Amino acid sequence: MKTIGLIGGTSWYSTVDYYRVINETVNKQLGSNASAKILLYSVNFEEIVTLTKQDNWAGIENILSTAAKKLEIAGADCMLLCANTMHIVASQVQAAIGVPLLHVAEVVAGALNRQQIKTVLLLGTRYTMQGDFYTYCFQEHGIKIVIPNKAERELINDSIYNELGKGILLEQTKKMYLDVIEKNIIEEGIEGVILGCTEIPLLIKQVDCTIPVFDSTLLHATAAVDFALSL
Structure with missing residues (x-):
């Protein structure tokens, strides 16, 4: 079994889900008392949020690349950034290490x-919705991305930093998300929805939606298990 390196704490609520999903999936596949070999570097989320608001991505890159290097030295065979937004600097973090991100x-x-x-x-x-790291990737696969309008983007962004990232789950916020999804089913003909922030799956589940929901935390963590158990 290979060792998985997690760069988490962004926020720690979703990092807990990464740890849980990875271990549950390893145990499901291997049985008995099996669990994953994981190295976790948990950053101070307040520092990351402050740099994000300052649009200081060089500062964020430095924190994450330093964490990645330490995990590699400690023996990680692959690396995961446990937050979608942090993938804005994914290519720079990958360049700083010799194992796959x-x-x-x-x-x-x-x-x-x-x-x-x-x-x-x-x-x-x-930053994720208006950024390009999903867009560039999806263009290669012929997938069209739809994002909410500006007012909706602000509501969603505020809910992530002021509620979900602090473990606050409100019914009115859930309704707001579901209204945005339903509106885009009608107006844009979307066939699925990406929960492209690792905190959103704490609030929105497949059972809440009439179209397929793609939980980025679950998919990312499962991919780490596939890597760890591959020959």
Whole structure:
């Protein structure tokens, strides 16, 4: 079994889900008392949030690359950034290490392709929704991304930083997300929705939606297990 390196704490609520899903999946596949070999570097989320608001991605890159190097030295065979937004600097982090960084957008694209979905709503922080790391990846797969309008993006972004990232789950916020999804089913003909922030799956589940939901945390963590158990 290979060792999985997790760069988490962004936020720690979703990092807990990464740890849980990886271990549950390893145990399901191997049975008995099997669990995953994991190295975790948990950053101070307050530092990351402050740098994000300052648009200081060089500072974020430095923190994440330093963490990745330490995990590699400690013996990690692959690396995961446990937050979608942090993939804005994924290529720089990958360049700093000699082991593969499993990119969340590539993992999600694979899941969409398996279900032959070509038009999908992307929900996440404003940096993820307005950024290009999902777009560039999906263009190669012929997948069209739809994002909410500006007002909706601000509501979603605020809910992530002020509620979900603090473990606050409100019914009115859940309704807001579901209204945005339903609106885009009608107006944009979306066939699926990407929960492109690792905190959103804490609030929105497949049972809440009438179209396929792609939980980026679950897909990313499962891909790490596939890597760890591969020959």
